[in-house]
Amino acid sequence: MTTALAASRAERAWAVLDGVPDPEVPALSVRDLGIVRDVLDHGDGLEIVLTPTYSGCPATEVIERSVLDALAAAGLGPARVTLRRAPAWTTDWMSEAGKRKLRDYGIAPPGPALAEGEQPIRIVGRRADAVDCPRCGSPRTERLSAFGSTACKSLYRCLACREPFEHFKPI
Amino acid sequence: MQGSVQLRSDPATQYLLRIGDTCLILGQRLGEWCGHAPVIEEDIALTNMALDLIGQARAVLTHAGKAQGFDEDQLAFLRDEPDYLNPTLVELPRGDFAFTMLRNLMVATWLKLLWQRLAASSDAELAAIAGKALKEARYHQQHAADWVVRLGDGTPESRRRSETALAQLWPYAAELFEADAVDDAARASGLGPGAAELQEPWLAEMDQVLAEAALTAPKESSFRSTGRRGIHSEHMGHLLAEMQHLQRAYPGGVW
Numbered sequence: 001m002t003t004a005l006a007a008s009r010a011e012r013a014w015a016v017l018d019g020v021p022d023p024e025v026p027a028l029s030v031r032d033l034g035i036v037r038d039v040l041d042h043g044d045g046l047e048i049v050l051t052p053t054y055s056g057c058p059a060t061e062v063i064e065r066s067v068l069d070a071l072a073a074a075g076l077g078p079a080r081v082t083l084r085r086a087p088a089w090t091t092d093w094m095s096e097a098g099k100r101k102l103r104d105y106g107i108a109p110p111g112p113a114l115a116e117g118e119q120p121i122r123i124v125g126r127r128a129d130a131v132d133c134p135r136c137g138s139p140r141t142e143r144l145s146a147f148g149s150t151a152c153k154s155l156y157r158c159l160a161c162r163e164p165f166e167h168f169k170p171i
Numbered sequence: 172m173q174g175s176v177q178l179r180s181d182p183a184t185q186y187l188l189r190i191g192d193t194c195l196i197l198g199q200r201l202g203e204w205c206g207h208a209p210v211i212e213e214d215i216a217l218t219n220m221a222l223d224l225i226g227q228a229r230a231v232l233t234h235a236g237k238a239q240g241f242d243e244d245q246l247a248f249l250r251d252e253p254d255y256l257n258p259t260l261v262e263l264p265r266g267d268f269a270f271t272m273l274r275n276l277m278v279a280t281w282l283k284l285l286w287q288r289l290a291a292s293s294d295a296e297l298a299a300i301a302g303k304a305l306k307e308a309r310y311h312q313q314h315a316a317d318w319v320v321r322l323g324d325g326t327p328e329s330r331r332r333s334e335t336a337l338a339q340l341w342p343y344a345a346e347l348f349e350a351d352a353v354d355d356a357a358r359a360s361g362l363g364p365g366a367a368e369l370q371e372p373w374l375a376e377m378d379q380v381l382a383e384a385a386l387t388a389p390k391e392s393s394f395r396s397t398g399r400r401g402i403h404s405e406h407m408g409h410l411l412a413e414m415q416h417l418q419r420a421y422p423g424g425v426w
Contacts (some may be wrong), residue, residue: 054302056226086229086299088306145212146314147219151307155212170305 009076010039013046023062024150024166027105030063034093034102037084046071046079050101051089054151091170102168103134110170131167133158143167176241176249182356184235185256186363187297188246189353190258190401191231191287195247197278199414202289210269216314220275223307230300248418254389259396260343262407269332273340276315280376281347283308284369293361313406316380323384330385337386337400337418342394348373377416 017036022028030036030050038049048067052060064081071079091110094102099109108131132139138160145155151165178184201221208214232246247248261278286308289301324328348370358365381388396404417424 052303054223054226055230055300056222056224056309058222086302086405088293088299088303145216146214146310146317147216151214151219151222169310171310 009046010041012074013039013048013071013076013079016070016076017048017067020063020066020070023059023066024152025102025105025107027101028098029108030067032095032098032101034091034095034098035063035089036067044078046076048079048081049084050081051084051087053089057151060151062142080140093167094168106134106165107153108132108134108165108167110168113170131156133161133163134165135163136161141165173249173419175251175254176245177349178236178239178241178246178250178254179411180254182353183360184239185353185364186357187231187235188254188256189258190289190363191228191235191246192255193261193282194224194231194258195228196255196410197261197274198222198228199410200261200263201271201275203265204271210377210380213268217271220311220314223304223311227304227307230304231297234296234300244418248415252411253401255398255403255407256401257398258343259398259404259407260340260346262398262404262410263340263377264406266336266339267332267382268318269329270336270339271317272315272322273333273336274279274404275311276319276380277340277344277377279308279311279315281373283312284372284376285364288364288369292363294363312376319380319386320384323381323386331388333384337381338389341389342392343396344373345391345394346396346399349399398400 001090003081014031016071017031017039018029020030022030022033025033033053033074035050035053036048037051038047040047040049048071052065060083067081068077069089070080071077078125090113091112093109111131130139131141133141136158138158140159141156142159143156144164147153148155148166152168152171154166154169155164157164178188180188184193198221201217201224204214204217208212208217228247229243233243236246256329262275263274266274283305286301286305290298290305292298292301323333324330348366350365350367354367355363357363373389379386398404398407
């Protein structure tokens with residue numbers, strides 16, 4: 001009986017986390033982003049395990065607070081957040097629904113992250129990876145800047161519809 | 172006025188401080204570009220990279236201070252100059268854009284090679300920090316390499332500035348690869364690589380970029396900087412005065 005109740009509490013917490021938006025990209029929930037790694041019920045409270053996106057991401061602390069606020073508002077408190085660094089977050093953990101929402105929001109979603117291990121720096125004949133325009137779908141795009149409004153995005157321009165857009169970098 | 176904190180400096184702590192302080196001090200220098208970069212994209216890029224570096228510094232300094240009861244802010248803001256163990260290279264004034272890009276390339280290449288090896292550290296927390304930081308260092312290296320090629324192989328003016336920056340910065344690289352007791356202890360315990368073993372792969376990657384930029388690395392000189400041993404250039408005190416001022420004047424102040 002205790003086990004069944006505990007499971008349902010964690011499940012309800014997962015559902016609540018579906019509704020907690022990322023502060024920088026509010027089209028995505030923290031679950032879409034793939035940073036919620038675990039929800040543990042310790043009986044006397046929930047433990048939400050988060051893996052931060054970037055080392056210097058200023059949103060990390062805001063996310064922690066909004067997760068706790070949402071759980072408290074849903075009557076699922078007390079809860080605490082712990083950070084798990086390893087394995088490091090990758091955009092491969094972003095859900096398919098999340099990638100779709102990102103595109104609808106006007107941000108080109110990340111492709112597969114590069115495999116770990118030795119990656120030579122590409123200098124000669126280097127081209128940024130092909131990124132389709134999230135507005136018109138054209139593959140004829142060019143990168144304007146490696147960094148955008150946040151560390152996780154770069155800046156592109158569509159050569160077909162001429163609209164600038166952001167690309168969520170695969171990492 | 173807030174007094175200084177004093178760390179017991181066993182070899183493992185010194186090894187961690189050398190890494191954390193490299194990120195912290197370069198992050199501080201890159202932050203100085205905010206509002207001053209030649210175009211807005213680069214303003215954003217430099218401050219984004221500063222944020223990454225400060226995030227890495229926070230993680231490493233938190234880890235370094237934990238056993239002795241110090242937090243990241245105490246280590247970042249309340250140490251005296253000789254207790255910072257970053258290589259001199261990262262504390263040099265930011266210079267012009269060519270100087271900043273070349274230094275970023277030198278440091279990001281070095282950090283990338285270091286994080287790659289630290290990802291297998293016997294210290295699980297350090298390995299976790301490295302796994303994350305490695306992804307960021309790759310972007311930093313790529314960004315700097317693009318600019319070094321563009322400026323080195325660009326106009327006569329950008330080329331002149333690149334050559335000047337190379338002549339100024341190159342002698343400070345030697346320090347990065349000087350082995351000492353701190354490195355030997357880290358290698359023996361599996362904490363991380365010795366300084367010397369990064370030299371060959373670093374030179375190979377630097378040569379590749381410099382060749383594409385049509386630049387030639389200066390000859391090896393006998394000059395040795397000593398920041399990793401706490402003996403800094405005249406620029407460090409000025410940097411620390413600015414960086415520490417708020418915490419020293421308003422102890423415990425937070426945002």
